Amino acid sequence: MSADSDQGRERQESPGLYVESTVIMTTVRVIAPFVLTFGLFIMFHGADTPGGGFQGGVVAGAVVMMLAFAYGIDTTRDWADARLVALLGALGVLTFVAIGLGSIALGGVFLEYPLYPIKKASKYGMELVELGIGAIVASIAVGLFFLLAAGFGHAMDEPEGDES
Amino acid sequence: MIDLLLTRYNYYATMLLLGIGLYMLIESENLVKKVIGMNIFQTGIFLFFISLAYVDGASAPIVGKDVEAGAHVSPLPHVLILTAIVVGVALTAVALALIIRIYAEYGTLNESTIEELNHD
Amino acid sequence: MIEHAPVLLVVAPIVAAALPIVASMLTDRAGWPIAVLGLGIHTALAGWLLVHVHTEGVVTTVLAGFEAPYGIELAVDGLSAVVVALIGVTSFGLLAYARRAQPRSNAFYAQYLLLVAGLTGMTVTGDVFNLYVFLEITGLAAYGLVATGREGSSAVAALKYLLLGTIGASLYLLGVGYLLAATGTLNMADLAEKIPEMAGYDSTLIVTAFGLIAGGLAVKVALFPVHTWQPDAYSRSPDTVSALISALVSTVSAYALARLMLSVFTVEFFDAVPLAQWGLLAVASISIVAGSALAVSQSDVQRMLAYSSVSQFGLVVAGFAIATPLAVVGATVHLIGHAIMKGGLFAATGIVRRKTGATTVSEYAGLGSRVPLGAGGFAVLAVAMVGVPPAVGFVGKWYIVIGAVEAEMWPVVAVVLASTLLTLAYFARLIERLYFAEAEPTEADQPLADGSGEVSLGMKGVVVAAVILAVGLAVAVPVYEPTLTETLPQLL
Numbered sequence: 001m002s003a004d005s006d007q008g009r010e011r012q013e014s015p016g017l018y019v020e021s022t023v024i025m026t027t028v029r030v031i032a033p034f035v036l037t038f039g040l041f042i043m044f045h046g047a048d049t050p051g052g053g054f055q056g057g058v059v060a061g062a063v064v065m066m067l068a069f070a071y072g073i074d075t076t077r078d079w080a081d082a083r084l085v086a087l088l089g090a091l092g093v094l095t096f097v098a099i100g101l102g103s104i105a106l107g108g109v110f111l112e113y114p115l116y117p118i119k120k121a122s123k124y125g126m127e128l129v130e131l132g133i134g135a136i137v138a139s140i141a142v143g144l145f146f147l148l149a150a151g152f153g154h155a156m157d158e159p160e161g162d163e164s
Numbered sequence: 165m166i167d168l169l170l171t172r173y174n175y176y177a178t179m180l181l182l183g184i185g186l187y188m189l190i191e192s193e194n195l196v197k198k199v200i201g202m203n204i205f206q207t208g209i210f211l212f213f214i215s216l217a218y219v220d221g222a223s224a225p226i227v228g229k230d231v232e233a234g235a236h237v238s239p240l241p242h243v244l245i246l247t248a249i250v251v252g253v254a255l256t257a258v259a260l261a262l263i264i265r266i267y268a269e270y271g272t273l274n275e276s277t278i279e280e281l282n283h284d
Numbered sequence: 285m286i287e288h289a290p291v292l293l294v295v296a297p298i299v300a301a302a303l304p305i306v307a308s309m310l311t312d313r314a315g316w317p318i319a320v321l322g323l324g325i326h327t328a329l330a331g332w333l334l335v336h337v338h339t340e341g342v343v344t345t346v347l348a349g350f351e352a353p354y355g356i357e358l359a360v361d362g363l364s365a366v367v368v369a370l371i372g373v374t375s376f377g378l379l380a381y382a383r384r385a386q387p388r389s390n391a392f393y394a395q396y397l398l399l400v401a402g403l404t405g406m407t408v409t410g411d412v413f414n415l416y417v418f419l420e421i422t423g424l425a426a427y428g429l430v431a432t433g434r435e436g437s438s439a440v441a442a443l444k445y446l447l448l449g450t451i452g453a454s455l456y457l458l459g460v461g462y463l464l465a466a467t468g469t470l471n472m473a474d475l476a477e478k479i480p481e482m483a484g485y486d487s488t489l490i491v492t493a494f495g496l497i498a499g500g501l502a503v504k505v506a507l508f509p510v511h512t513w514q515p516d517a518y519s520r521s522p523d524t525v526s527a528l529i530s531a532l533v534s535t536v537s538a539y540a541l542a543r544l545m546l547s548v549f550t551v552e553f554f555d556a557v558p559l560a561q562w563g564l565l566a567v568a569s570i571s572i573v574a575g576s577a578l579a580v581s582q583s584d585v586q587r588m589l590a591y592s593s594v595s596q597f598g599l600v601v602a603g604f605a606i607a608t609p610l611a612v613v614g615a616t617v618h619l620i621g622h623a624i625m626k627g628g629l630f631a632a633t634g635i636v637r638r639k640t641g642a643t644t645v646s647e648y649a650g651l652g653s654r655v656p657l658g659a660g661g662f663a664v665l666a667v668a669m670v671g672v673p674p675a676v677g678f679v680g681k682w683y684i685v686i687g688a689v690e691a692e693m694w695p696v697v698a699v700v701l702a703s704t705l706l707t708l709a710y711f712a713r714l715i716e717r718l719y720f721a722e723a724e725p726t727e728a729d730q731p732l733a734d735g736s737g738e739v740s741l742g743m744k745g746v747v748v749a750a751v752i753l754a755v756g757l758a759v760a761v762p763v764y765e766p767t768l769t770e771t772l773p774q775l776l
Contacts, residue, residue, distance in 0.1 A: 049226050054250050086305045093302040097295055110291040112349040137250070144257045148264060189447060202450055209454055213461050241464065244413055248457060251420045255450055258427055262443045269436030282437050 028070035036063045043134040044127055053130040057137025064142045068149070077146050089139030095132035099125060174215035181208030195266065195273045199259045206252045210245045217241040287345040289333045290358040290408040293368060296325045297401035304390035304397075315393030316383055322397055323376040326404070330365075330372035337365040338767045344410065352410075353471035359410035362767040363616060367407045367539050370620050374531050374627055375400045377749060380742035381631055382524040392432055399425035399528070403536045412460050412548065413470045415540055416453065419504070423449045426533050430521040441516035448513040452503025459496030462489055463548075475548045485549075485556035494553070494560055497544055504537035507601065508571040511594045518593075519586035523634030526586065527746075530593060531627030535619055538597055542604040542615070551607050564605040569699040571598025576706030580713075583644045585633055588710060589626065592669070596622045599703060603684040608691050609769050614683025616768060617761055621676035621754065625665045628750025632662040635739050635747060645714060649721040658739075659718045661747035666711040668754045671704050676757040 039059035046052025068076040100111040108115045113125035181204055188201025222235035225242075263273065270278050300322025307314035337343060342361045346352055360368070375396070382388075382396075402422030409415050427449070431442035464470060466489045467478040483490050499510075506514040514534075518526050545564075554561040575595030582588040600622065603615025633643075635658035642648050652659045668675030681700065688696045 052246070054246060083309050087309060090302040090305040093298065094306075097299050097302075100291075100295065104288055104291075109287070109345060109349055110295070110347055114349070140254075140257075144261070148257070148260055186451075189451070195443065198447055202447055205451065206454055209458050209461070212458065213464075216461065216465050241461075247413075247417060251417070251424075254424055255420070255446065258424060259443060259446050262427075262431055262439045262446070265431070265439045266436060266443065269439065278440055282440065 025070045028066050032063050032066060035066070036060060039063065039134075039138075043130050046130040047123060047126045053133025054137055056130070057134035058141055060134060060138040061141030061145070064138075065145050068145070073146070073149050077150075080142060080146075082143065082146070085139045085143050089136050089143070092132040092135035092139065095135070096129055099129055099132075174211065178208050178212040178215070181205070181211060184208075193275050195263050195275060196260075198275075199256060199263070202259070203252065203256060206248070210248060213241045213245050213248075286333070286336050286343055289329050289336075290343065290345055290360050291347070293326060293329050293333070293408060294401055294405045296329070297322055297397045297404065301394045301397035301401060304394045308390045312390055313388070315388065315390045316379070319393045319397055320376075320379055323372070323379060323400065326400065327372035327376045330368045333360060334365045334369045337362060338764075341770070353469045353474040356414050357410040357471055357473070358408045359473070360408050362764075362770070363539070363542070364407050365767075366616065366620060366764065367536060368404060370623055371400060371403050371407065371532055371536070374623065375528065377746055378524060378528050378531075378627070378631075381527065381634075381746045383742050384740035392429070395425050395428045395432075396528070399429060399532075403532055406536050406540055410472050411470050412463065412472060412475065412544070416457050416460060419453050419456065419537070419540070422533060422536070423453060423504075426529055429525045429529065430517050432525065433521050435520070437516075438520045441513075441520040445513040445517045448503060448510065452500045452510070454500070455496050455503070456500030459493045459500060462493035462496065466490060466493065472543070472548050476550055479549070480552070485553045490549075490553075491557055491560060494549055494557075495563075498541065498560075498564060501537055501541040501544070502567065502601075505534050505541060505597050505601065506594055507567055507598055508574040508594055511571075511575070511591075514593065515582075515587040515590040518590040518630070519584055523630065523637070527627045527630040527634065530589070530630050531623045534593060534597055535623045538600050538604075538619060541601065542612075545604055546607065546612065554605075554607055561605055561607070565602055565693070565696055568598040568602035568605060569696060571595060572602070572699055572703045573706070576703060576710065579710045580706070582710075583646065585643060585645060585648065585714065586630070588645070588714075589629055589633070592707070592710065593622075593626060595703060595707065596626075596669070599681070599684065599700060602696055602700065603680075603687065606684070606687050606691050606693060606696065608687045610683050610690060611687025613761075613765050613768055614680050614685075614687055617676060617683060617757075617764075618680025621680050621757060622669070624750055624753050624757070625669045625677060628665045628747055628754065629662060629669070631743065631746050631750065632658045632665065635743055636662070638739050638743075645717060648714060648717050650718070652719040657744050657747065661751050663715050663718060664751050665754055666715060670707045670711055674758050675755050676761070677754070679758045679761050 039056045039062075041056075042051040042059060043053060043056030044051075046056070064076065064080055103112040103115050104110055106115045111129075113122040115121070116125060118124060185201045185203070185205025185208060188204060189198050190201075192198055192201065217238045217240070219235050219237055222237045225236045225239040266278065267273055270281055272278065300318055303318045303322075304315045307318065333343065337360060342359060344357060344359045347356045347358070349355070399422060402418050402420075402425055405418035406415055406422060409418060423446075427442050427446045430445055431439050433441075460470070463475060463479075466483040466487070467475055468482075469475055469478055479485065479490055503510040518530055521529070572595050575591050575593070575598060579588045579591035579595065582591060596618070600615050600619050603611045603618065606612075636642055636648070636651060636655050639655045639658065640647075640651060642651060652663075668677045671678045671681045673679075681704065685697060685700050688694075688700065
């Protein structure tokens with residue numbers, strides 16, 4: 001499977017998939033950093049106010065989707081390397097588990113935040129866990145977006161339905 | 165009787181969504197419509213949970229600088245539904261990925277055609 | 285120290301599931317060693333937990349230090365401990381099978397480990413919503429595993445499983461919502477106290493909640509008539525996946541149903557609302573008969589085994605629904621025994637298919653001499669499933685029958701005895717074909733052309749181990765019986 005034949009097939013079968021539009025490109029270029037900041041804001045504020053890892057992760061993943069719509073899905077897929085995205089997700093899982101197991105090592109039960117020797121450990125522990133969850137959700141949203149958008153070419157090569 | 169009809173409209177909405185979702189799931193021939201029906205079914209359940217949490221005249225369950233005394237809307241069902249929504253999104257994603265693969269293999273998304281092709 | 289064991293049992297497979305994805309930056313073959321390591325730790329912890337529960341009683345722990353009923357509590361008693369041990373041993377043992385069998389990518393092993401994590405979580409949890417979350421995790425991993433087959437029909441089978449399984453899990457969630465509305469708590473032990481206090485056993489709310497929960501879990505256990513996802517899912521997935529899913533997924537769902545029936549709704553609910561008990565017994569009995577009847581008419585061996593599962597799980601649910609101590613012991617023994625026998629049967633059919641390409645009953649003719657280990661293992665396990673003493677299949681059925689006789693539920697006794705004859709009907713036909721029919725000299729006995737026709741030592745070892753366990757576990761039942769009756773509080 002070469003990128004050329006995939007692109008050729010894509011342009012043949014679904015010409016509506018990428019439309020070059022100056023308005024969209026300019027808007028996305030201006031908005032994307034703010035959306036990412038907003039996503040992180042939601043992730044950080046999960047403990048006290050509406051928000052948290054799930055919602056923030058989806059917004060952060062939506063940034064990559066916006067870029068894909070503005071600049072073309074294949075270009076964005078090459079830029080956001082699939083293995084890097086999977087690594088981000090796995091690191092999110094390991095962060096959560098490390099925080100949980102750390103409190104067992106310090107003598108308490110799983111995920112008992114107050115045992116950590118920092119001030120306001122409960123608040124910071126929860127925020128770090130929310131960041132981990134946000135990373136997982138963002139990586140899954142981006143990964144699934146590329147898997148679904150790839151359509152037929154990808155589907156013939158990878159028989160697995162989902163990665164995690 | 166009228167009182168029952170007028171004040172419990174959230175339960176009617178829930179049952180309506182559950183019924184529509186289940187009907188779409190069973191009756192449509194197109195696989196994507198079945199997945200949409202599954203989503204609507206789950207949305208009905210979410211609506212049921214969230215409307216359970218509401219307390220008449222209560223304030224939002226947000227911890228601010230000064231916590232007002234008085235009734236707060238219960239945040240527990242909200243948290244449960246957040247998790248359930250994420251589960252629903254993951255299921256929809258897996259279902260759509262499977263549908264793409266089915267389309268690549270069979271060339272059609274019509275359920276009865278696929279059954280015939282399978283039994284050949 | 286032991287109170288960390290339930291948490292570590294769930295965390296170890298999750299960590300092990302994330303590692304192949306990290307390792308896929310370097311290599312695509314790292315899945316199997318990581319799975320062996322992770323599941324080895326898991327099995328060791330499960331064994332330690334089982335021994336501890338046997339000697340010292342129930343193990344409970346809370347997550348994050350938030351006390352129950354505000355936090356999430358994990359509780360392991362005699363019933364959970366033996367199911368966790370089953371999960372550990374089966375999933376670890378099937379890794380020996382999976383080493384040579386087909387999907388070998390990192391993603392496959394990540395899903396395998398996620399399935400084990402979900403199953404363990406379902407077993408050790410003491411909170412009804414936590415059960416829903418792990419039920420969905422198990423389901424997602426199972427749908428992904430079924431879809432790893434090569435042909436397009438695997439994807440169709442996985443989609444059908446997904447749609448039906450989601451309906452089941454959503455009905456369960458609705459039932460949990462009704463329970464939350466009635467009592468305001470989600471902790472199982474707390475619910476058992478609050479239900480009679482706050483709503484009463486015979487209020488419409490609680491009866492509806494029971495109906496929804498039982499209906500939702502019945503879809504996952506694959507009782508008749510909501511079993512239709514099972515034959516496709518079992519016959520169209522790769523051999524390792526069929527063995528794993530048939531042995532574990534419906535088993536743990538039946539365990540969840542039993543846990544909710546016995547520890548949340550309790551025997552008093554059945555006394556107060558006899559309609560609920562009779563309704564469940566009716567569904568279970570219909571499953572027993574319909575499953576066997578449908579199995580007799582199948583020509584594909586794996587579909588026949590799937591319908592046989594429908595019948596056997598009807599037996600298990602009937603045992604739990606009778607709710608006397610002997611019947612519950614019998615149902616548990618049959619649950620564990622059936623898991624081992626069914627997993628072994630699917631492993632044996634996998635070996636036969638690899639060596640000769642035979643998948644239907646007529647193609648199985650005369651294979652007793654060509655595939656001695658596969659056919660022999662199949663025959664012994666089939667006979668054990670019918671219920672010939674001293675195999676574990678006999679012990680389970682015997683206890684259930686005695687429990688039903690004690691409770692004077694004569695229709696159930698008749699159905700259970702009839703089920704033995706029906707099981708004999710479809711298995712005897714196959715065994716007769718294997719050994720007493722002439723081998724047909726057809727083209728159906730080519731080994732598979734894509735190089736996967738070799739049968740490794742690991743595969744044979746798995747079948748032999750299943751046979752030994754199926755016969756040998758019957759000895760362990762008297763040792764286990766006091767653990768169950770003493771730690772399941774509602775039976776005291």
